[in-house]
Amino acid sequence: MSLRTSIATVCLSGTLTDKLHAAAEAGFDGVEVFEPDLVASAAGPEEVAALARRLGLTLDLYQPFRDAEGVTEEEFADVLRRARAKFRLMQRLGVDTMLVCSNVGTATIDDDEVSASQLRRLGEAAAEHGVRLAFEALAWGRYVDDYRRAWRIVELADHPAVGTCLDSFHILSRGHDPAGIEEIPGEKIFFLQLADAPALTMDVLSWSRHHRLFPGEGAFDLPAFLGHVLRAGYDGPLSLEVFNDTFRQTEVLRTARQARRSLTWLEDQVARLPDPPVRADGPTRLPDAAPPTDVDFVEVKAEDAGAVDVLLRQLGFDFRGRHRSKPVRLWTQGRARVICNEQQARDWSPTLAAVGFEVADPAAAAARARLLQAPPVFRRTLAGELDLAAFRAPDGTEVFLAGPADGDAAWVREFEDGEPPADAPLLTGVDHVNLAQPWQRFDEAVLFYSSVLALDAGAGQDVAAPTGLVRSQIVCSADHAVRLALNVAPLAFDHPDGFPQHVAFTTDDVLAVARRARERGLRPLPVPASYYDDLQARFDLPDATLEEYAGLGILHDRDGAGEFTHFYTETVGGVFFEVVQRRGGYEGYGAPNAPVRLAAQHERSRRPGW
Amino acid sequence: MSLRTSIATVCLSGTLTDKLHAAAEAGFDGVEVFEPDLVASAAGPEEVAALARRLGLTLDLYQPFRDAEGVTEEEFADVLRRARAKFRLMQRLGVDTMLVCSNVGTATIDDDEVSASQLRRLGEAAAEHGVRLAFEALAWGRYVDDYRRAWRIVELADHPAVGTCLDSFHILSRGHDPAGIEEIPGEKIFFLQLADAPALTMDVLSWSRHHRLFPGEGAFDLPAFLGHVLRAGYDGPLSLEVFNDTFRQTEVLRTARQARRSLTWLEDQVARLPDPPVRADGPTRLPDAAPPTDVDFVEVKAEDAGAVDVLLRQLGFDFRGRHRSKPVRLWTQGRARVICNEQQARDWSPTLAAVGFEVADPAAAAARARLLQAPPVFRRTLAGELDLAAFRAPDGTEVFLAGPADGDAAWVREFEDGEPPADAPLLTGVDHVNLAQPWQRFDEAVLFYSSVLALDAGAGQDVAAPTGLVRSQIVCSADHAVRLALNVAPLAFDHPDGFPQHVAFTTDDVLAVARRARERGLRPLPVPASYYDDLQARFDLPDATLEEYAGLGILHDRDGAGEFTHFYTETVGGVFFEVVQRRGGYEGYGAPNAPVRLAAQHERSRRPGW
Incomplete structure (x- = not known):
């Protein structure tokens, strides 16, 4: 028995239906639907939902929803209108969790209470559609750029449909200590995105958009990171979100298999931590194998x-x-x-x-x-x-x-x-x-x-x-x-x-x-x-x-x-x-x-x- | 009549002899000999010198000499030994100017007097071989990383065989004001290296080693930069030193022509400055041409x-x-x-x-x-x-x-x-x-x-x-x-x-x-x-x-x-x-x-x- 696995469709090349076929063939349990992939897909939401069912894939996340909080009340009215359109779409797709990124473009109010209040009202609207919101601090968010602050805002929002999303890149690229994750109640971590990256000294946005890697390919300590998340009690899927110029253009099934291999490796590494988190479904160790002699x-x-x-x-x-x-x-x-x-x-x-x-x-x-x-x-x-x-x-x-x-x-x-x-x-x-x-x-x-x-x-x-x-x-x-x-x-x-x-x-x-x-x-x-x-x-x-x-x-x-x-x-x-x-x-x-x-x-x- | 032009062999692909042929064919007056190109060349120094003569190229610079100053006296003895070997080699090549980079690897003494004293003694040894030294501040030099400091050290060294080398990348990448160049006496600017670059936010060493461009291809204001250098009275060649992953592997003559075109463009741009520097040999304007309508x-x-x-x-x-x-x-x-x-x-x-x-x-x-x-x-x-x-x-x-x-x-x-x-x-x-x-x-x-x-x-x-x-x-x-x-x-x-x-x-x-x-x-x-x-x-x-x-x-x-x-x-x-x-x-x-x-x-x- 292994932990549940998922992959964002943005990691893979081809059309959305190509990506679903490859994710299923490589052994993933689900996918995150990257909105631009759906918008550009000849197959509409009902067809995508039906294909995913046939392939045995769950649709775990709809992402991203941008520029949602920290805005004026006038702008927030338009945010709510946009969000409701997406909630209806998610119902057609059959996805129940939406990723809400911290505001980069339109935020003008640097105030946790304002962001929390707006998230709460978004959560109320989401709940009407059976949707929940996973709020994530982007490393380059205008005001909210630290997972600890995103979690404080979620706490303040205090709504059952509002939780947080953790992304290893946004946390580790900034050098933030992931140990604090263990202080977040697991049931409020609505989603987990995993990405590795090479050690580069460059602006974090370009680093994120072009150079992410699958776990084990880069320089981040993802086993320790995932240990913290599992110890917090998170029980959702381990989901890969890797923006990488090469993977976007290489053969889709090959990349999907590479991605799936990275999670098998990661789960094994977590199981070998000095203090491994223990759950009924994992993490699972691979057979021991010493390096060749x-x-x-x-x-x-x-x-x-x-x-x-x-x-x-x-x-x-x-x-x-x-x-x-x-x-x-x-x-x-x-x-x-x-x-x-x-x-x-x-x-x-x-x-x-x-x-x-x-x-x-x-x-x-x-x-x-x-x-x-x-x-x-x-x-x-x-x-x-x-x-x-x-x-x-x-x-x-x-x-x-x-x-x-x-x-x-x-x-x-x-x-x-x-x-x-x-x-x-x-x-x-x-x-x-x-x-x-x-x-x-x-x-x-x-x-x-x-x-x-x-x-x-x-x-x-x-x-x-x-x-x-x-x-x-x-x-x-x-x-x-x-x-x-x-x-x-x-x-x-x-x-x-x-x-x-x-x-x-x-x-x-x-x-x-x-x-x-x-x-x-x-x-x-x-x-x-x-x-x-x-x-x-x-x-x-x-x-x-x-x-x-x-x-x-x-x-x-x-x-x-x-x-x-x-x-x-x-x-x-x-x-x-x-x-x-x-x-x-x-x-x-x-x-x-x-x-x-x-x-x-x-x-x-x-x-x-x- | 145009300004004299040169190109570092590192800009071009192929063997050193390929590079010389291409530089001549594209219309350059001379080249900088990049040491690793000579070290790896089947043709030795005498053959390279003879080929350059046949092609009508001058060998304008031997580069780079590293880790020369800011070192202990014990280390400096080895620097002198190394330098003398290179001076002898330069005599065989017929090159009279050597680029000395500010120390990155071995400097332990952050003191202008020490660097100046060591440069002076290097200059004395150089003069014995008819060689002069052009000292350049690398943007990532351990202590000397600003052209103004490099010039101060050259002034302190106070030796006729010791001057400075200016490189547009090292100056503009750091955002240093190039206007100060006009305060340097032109005859003490022994060499000028030109490179453009795209606006990137990354560590300056990687930016320099992989992303330099020919003038006009990037984001630097090279016409203004060159204006300052010419107004200072510099009368050596305009020399391109462009480390670029693509140019290193593309067809050598094509790249040489592209490089030469960039200097023709640059000279025209300098001639069109509001206060163009005027000399007998240029800068020369191209025929006026408005953009297409x-x-x-x-x-x-x-x-x-x-x-x-x-x-x-x-x-x-x-x-x-x-x-x-x-x-x-x-x-x-x-x-x-x-x-x-x-x-x-x-x-x-x-x-x-x-x-x-x-x-x-x-x-x-x-x-x-x-x-x-x-x-x-x-x-x-x-x-x-x-x-x-x-x-x-x-x-x-x-x-x-x-x-x-x-x-x-x-x-x-x-x-x-x-x-x-x-x-x-x-x-x-x-x-x-x-x-x-x-x-x-x-x-x-x-x-x-x-x-x-x-x-x-x-x-x-x-x-x-x-x-x-x-x-x-x-x-x-x-x-x-x-x-x-x-x-x-x-x-x-x-x-x-x-x-x-x-x-x-x-x-x-x-x-x-x-x-x-x-x-x-x-x-x-x-x-x-x-x-x-x-x-x-x-x-x-x-x-x-x-x-x-x-x-x-x-x-x-x-x-x-x-x-x-x-x-x-x-x-x-x-x-x-x-x-x-x-x-x-x-x-x-x-x-x-x-x-x-x-x-x-x-x-x-x-x-x-x-």
Whole structure:
């Protein structure tokens, strides 16, 4: 049993009927009807009401009603006339709660008694139509911009049809302490709207109208917020109201599922609070799932993965054989495992297609993923072969969940006729995997990796490429054993192989790896001489070191905690590899070097036959 | 003779050599070398210097040098070491001026004397290498964030190799009064960086890094700013430093030309100041050009424009005949003229291809456009036919410049075998033309229309469509005789006919036009019943009026100044028409109705055979 869920139609793209279909399909219990969606809908109120009934959706809220209180009595007469027209409409729709926003445009009287008196009279008119009013403080209300003041006015109005509406954005964006919510009687909280948001420093109106996110995608502490609301005794739906430029234009069912996933995640987080609010209907915990402990494997898919085989050999990987039933090859070195998959890859140039993660309890992790509506991936598996649960990440990457292994993973035994692994591998594992994200999927990806895989999202940053800024965000496990870099290419980026993705391997001796690779014929990504001039200016490195770095295409970075030394292979199709050595407590990714890498890749991509 | 111009390489996309080629081709005299562009460049300093020489470009500035002053003496030793490495590099490049930014990261000493002493010693080292330092206050400098303080420190440093750099963004974004610039001796202003920006309320660092614009595209008063700088006696180049997410990724030569156009516009604006600074080399005025006085014609282009002919007939247009030498037809009503052009339009569905403007002096307007590097359009013209100057707007629309006419424009006589115009036309002219803009071209379009056609850009707004937010911006003549709406479709919008564009015609009796059109078989864009319910709630219109509006698909808006009543045709290809009646001083465009229109169009577009 879970808490009831709802979503404002403004969160979704398409017509009002599209939105209702998608909300129902994604598993919501109800919707908030955003007035402009109804006004623009070819389907009128009776048709919308009937469709909602057929789909099993409740219509939980009609919103917004603006400029209602704090006005002159002359203006209030027109407010009442407007409101009565909306109450009649709500009866046709079958919605019993209307959102009344604190006045932004027409208020001239900054007086709680006046606002309360006007709300009371609106409440009296509402009650005649079986309607109740949920009064909400907008963060930019002219006089009422704090939920505590909105609640004082509701108390003063003292009418059974007048309560308050709480919106996490309006409260948390202003930095107001949500603990005070617990002092509001639950039955007077008529409605709850939830939205997350990134930490931005900008005017709160633009922040609200363009940048809201679903819970778990932003920087607000929504589990704590919701804890306060539930402890106050609120028993209405958890309803999402997210104004977001991207969600308004992306595929409606996909966004609805993303939205629904965010509430499942949030409910689980609330259930895990130190002092969780307890009710008959929730909050409900998901199966426990610790973050992955390691990258089990990465898979490169291509019609012909031969160029990848060459790179892996140059980097010192051992060929461990062919899969016994599929056109798939395995290369390993230490705990780094790369699968080259040529199955159903007609016309594919090399691309990063899958990442396997080692998790403590694959069954629990898979159950959790299913409850979060992660779309499952099916792969043909023969008797005796390991059947790993797999899901499709928002960018299309397949995510596999494998159990922990000492030494070789269990599925490695399905590969035959290979070499034994070498004794002292120079590469020891995977440092990070860099996955390109379509711009429309980025927020969904952050939620996917943080909810399904329990990874933590760090701060994002922009990296300058010759083709524009690349938005980059790390998601990683608390112990940094698993790190993913999610990169959004510049909008105008357009290449048939897509924006390059890569796997960075760990070593304790990057020079040795680079020298061996060079002996085996590797041509590292070329690094310009000016880079080494700058490196000398920055770090005052010895000439001999710089010379060796330049000869091997090695880049370097340093921060207060330690050092980072690395090199890149050239790109084949949409994939390249990196080898990294970390010293001390350096936890970055060589960000100052990323523009140099991107420029070199851009330069090479214009000389494809080189 | 014009002022010398320069552009920072960070404004442009591609490699450093791409940027140099584009800057030269667009007509810049020099460039600022943005250090990260050089560090990432395969071409080293000697090659870059030689290329610049071949292209006739000077290398005007090396930038930025950070974290230079306000540090401990121990740290300053490393600053000097770093700086010397850069001075040597600058000698290899042949650049003699380095930008030193006020300290953001490492300053711990908030003392002008300390900063001045450190700048002086940097200046002494610089002088040994023939380099001079231009010290600039960043708007977010830790201690030095005001150009007046930066200048005080330069004065204190009192070294011939130490001067100041002024950046319009850092000064105007903080609201600092630029008049004080005139107190700085011109020879101590070592460099000038120019950037415009939209009026945004957000942290100044993000505003600067992502949203700068070229002069004329934003909200800053750059003519006044530059006036102060020139009056101070500055005689270096006008250099653009514009960090902009879009320009970083768009086609490099196109952006360079846009940038160069912005300086031509700016110089003209400065020359028109009430108290213009006067120098031997400028500022130079462009030919005078008043904004257009009317829309002369709009042209719809299609392989088969028959469906457009039908709509025009239903709206009451008179068929004025075929062009004597081209497959082109003319329809007129009052001063509204629509050309249907089927020339070289294979596979084109109807699209708005050209707009003709009536200008007082077409020759001067065309000369001005050419000096602003507007790309010319050539059309085949036979002897005896009027040869109108034409240019291609950033979105591809062809812009024609015609002289003023009483009654029929002169070119109308080239059309033969048509009907005579009716006596009392219901439509009297063109109210506005709505042109879709690719997102990459939007800022360029604002600059194009404001500089080439001398139209004013108003405030933009977002309009909600079922497929996302549409960004809409009006550019119009001061007397509102010519109004264009520039609309950017949501990024994910994808339709083979493009985002619909339209022409709105003016009438004094929209009901009569709608009734006549209905009699002639027009099906107006359907407006949902819920719209009229809402209209009643908003404006309390009489039932009979609402019923007539509903029957004719008429929409309505009202503001403090007046009223706006209008209807839309359905869309054919990528074009539709609107008929508008303005009453009183209403100067808007029915913005509250735009989402209803967009929703209805979306609904219809999914039922193409309807």
